[in-house]
Amino acid sequence: MAERVRDASGSDPETTPRGFRLLLGARGISYAGDALSMVALMLHVASSTGQALAVSALLLAGDFVPSLVAPFAGALADRFDRRRLMIGCELVQALTVAVIALALPPLWPLLGLVAVRAVAGQVFQPASRAAVPSLVPAAGLAAGNARLGLVTNVAELAGPLLAAALLPWLGTRGVLAVDAASFVVSAALLTGLPRLAPAALSVESLWKGARTGLGYLAGHRTVRVVALGFCAVVLCTGVDDVALVVLAQQDLRTGDAVAALLLGAVGLGLTAGYALLSRRGDRLGDRLGMPVLFAAGLAVSSAGNLLTGAVAHVAWAAAVVFTMQAGRGLGIAAIDVASNTLLQRLVPDGLLGRVFANLYGAVGAAAALSYVLGGLLLDAAGAPATLVAAGAGGVVCALLTGAALRARRVD
Template identity: 85%
Template sequence: MLLGARAISYAGDTLSMVALMLHVATSTGQALAVAALLLAGDFVPSLVAPFAGALADRFDRRRLMIGCELVQALAVLVIALSLPPVWLLLVLVAARAVAGQVFQPASRAAVPSLVPPEGLVAGNARLGLVTNIAELAGPLLAAALLPGLGTRGVLAVDAASFVVSAALLTGLPHLAPVEKAEVESLWKGARTGLGYLARHRTVRIIALGFCAVVLCTGVDDVALVVLAKEGLHTNDSVAALLLGAVGFGLTAGYALLSKAGNHLGMTVLLVAGFAVSSAGNLLTGAFAHVTWAVAAVFAMQAGRGLGIAAIDVASNTLLQRLVPDALLGRVFANLYGAVGASAALSYVLGGLLLDATDAPTTLIVAGAGGLLAALVTAVALARRVD
C-alpha cells in the first residue's frame, strides 16, 4: 500500500511541478520567479524539518500521512482553480511542500513497522525504486497531458493523485510509534530530536557525511546543463538525455539492492555510495573534452545514480536500525532538512564557481570535494565509539 501510494503521489507531484514551472516561466518571463518556485518547494520545507519530525513521532503515522496527502490535494486544487498571482502561488506551493515534509519522515519511520528486520534493505530499495520511476514518469506525463488538459487540468490530475494516495494509505495498519514518546510541546519535541542527532556519534557522522557530500556535489545538475549546452554543444534532446542518465543509474541501483542488498554491510554501502556518486561527477568533468564525451558523460552520470541509490538505501536502513522508534521521525526529518539546506547552499557556492571557471572544472572540484568527504566519513565511522 505504501509503495503504491508513494508511486502515485510522486508521479503527480513531479507532473504538477513541471506544469507550474512552465506556467510561471510563460506568465512572468522571469527566471527569478522560476527559481523562487523551486526554493518554495525544496528549501522552505527544510526550515520546519525539526517540527515535522516531532509530529511524525507524536501521532499515528498512518493518519498523519493521510492528512498530509489531503492537505497537499487541497493546496494543489486551490492553485488549479485560481492560478493565483506569483506571490500567492509561492505561498500555496510552500504549504504543499511543508505537508510533504511532514509526510516524508513519517513514511520512512513507518517502514520498520511494515517489514521484518531482515526485509529493511529490500523494503527501502523498493520504496526508492518506485518513487524514482514515478519521478522519471512525471515529466513524460506532463509532456503528454499538457497539450490536451492545460495547466489547470494537469494540476487537477495531481490533486486527484494525492486523494488516491490517501485512499491507498487507509489500507495500512495503525502506525503509532512503538515506544510511547514523552508528552511534550512541539517545540521541546523538536529540540529533543536535534539533541539526539548531536549526541549520538554514529548518527551524527552519517548526517554530517551526507550533508558534506551534498554540499560539495549538489551543484552537479546545474553544471551538467551548462556542460551539455556550452561545453559539448548538444541539442536540447541530448542535454535532456544526459540529465536523465542519473535516473537510469538510480533505477538500476535500487533494483540491484532490492535483490542483493541484504548481503552488503550498510556502513560500507553508505561510504561507497558517497564515493561513487562523487567520482561520477569528477570523471564527468575529466572526460568532458574527449572525442566520445557524450557517451562518457552519460556513463559517468549513470554511475552517479548508482551511488545515490546506495546512499539512500544505506542511510535509511542504518537509521532505522540505530534510532529508537520514538525518535525516528525526528531524526529522518532533521537529516533530510539539513540535506536540503546543504543542496541550496551548494547551488549558491557552486554557481559562483561555475561563473568563475567552467562546467568541467566545477564538476571536478565538486567530485573531489565529495570524495574527500567520503574518506573523512569512512575514517570517522571506523573510529566511532557509541
C-alpha cells in the first residue's frame, strides 16, 4: 500500500506516529463540536416548535439520511486522496454550520442544512477509517483503532457538558459558531497529514464504483459475515437506550437523574474498553484473533441488555443495571476495534472506503429499523421484556456470527 507505515520501517508500535496524532486531534475537536451543536439544535427546535416530532426529524436528518448515500460516500473515499477529501468535508461542515448559526432558519430548511452537514460527515468517516492503516504500524493497528475510538467517545461525552456550560453565555448562535470553528481547526490539523491516496485509485464512475463496493461486500464471505452479524445484533438491540429510559422511569421508578446515570454507564464502559484495548488490543487480538474478539463483543453487548431486563425487579436493581450497561459498553468497544481492524487487514486498500461506508450505512439503517420495531415491542410488552428479547436475539446472532467466522478461520 502506498505510503503505508510498516514495522520494517523501524517504527515503534508503542509510539503514536505524528500523522496519527494529528488525526486523533482533528477527530476529537470535530466530534466535541458536533456533539455540542447537536444539543444546542435539539433544544432550539424543541423550544421553537414545541413538537417532539420535530426533534425526531432533526435526529433522523443527522443520523439516518447519511446512510442512504453510504455507497457513494465510500466510492469517493476510494477515488480521491483521502487527506484532501477529509479536509474538504470538514470545510463543508464548517460552512454549513456557519450558515445555520447566522440564519437559524425555520424547521424544513434547517433539516436540509443538517442533512448536508451529516452527508459531508458520512463521506469523512470511511475516508478516516481507511486512512488509519497508512498512519500507524501494522503491529499497532488494533491499538490505533482503540485510541481513535477513545478520543471520539470522550469528545462525544464532553459535548453535552460543554453545551450546558456555554449555552447560557453564548446562546444557540454562539454555540453553533464554536462548532463551525471546530471544523476549521480540524481541517487545519489534517493539512499536516501525508498524502493518503488509495493504493489503487478507483477510475470507475461514481455510480459504478458504488456498485462495485456493494458487490464486494456481498461477495467476500468473511466481510459479508461481519456485516450481517453486526447489522443483525444492532437490529435486535438498537432500541436498548430508549428501553433503558422507560425502564428507569416506569419500572425502577427513579428520577431523570438516575435515568441519565444509567445511560451514562454505557459511555463509561466504552471509555474503559477503548482504554484497555489501546494498551492491550493487539496482544489480545494476537491471542484470540480479531474474529473471536468481534463475536465476543457482540455477545457481551447483547448479554448486557438481556441481564438488564432480567434483573429489573431485584433489590438494588439500579446499581445492577448500571453494572450491566457498563459491561455493554465494554462489548461495544470490542466490536468497534475488532471490526475495524479485521476489515483493514482483509480488504484491499482501494476498496476499503467503500466497505466501511457500506457497513456503517447498513448498521445505521438497522438501528433505525430497530427503533421502529423495538418501539412497538416496548409499547406492547414493556421495558424488561423488550430488553430480554433484544438481548437474547443479539446473543443468538453473536453466536451464529462467531461460528461462521470460526468456520472461515480468519485471523
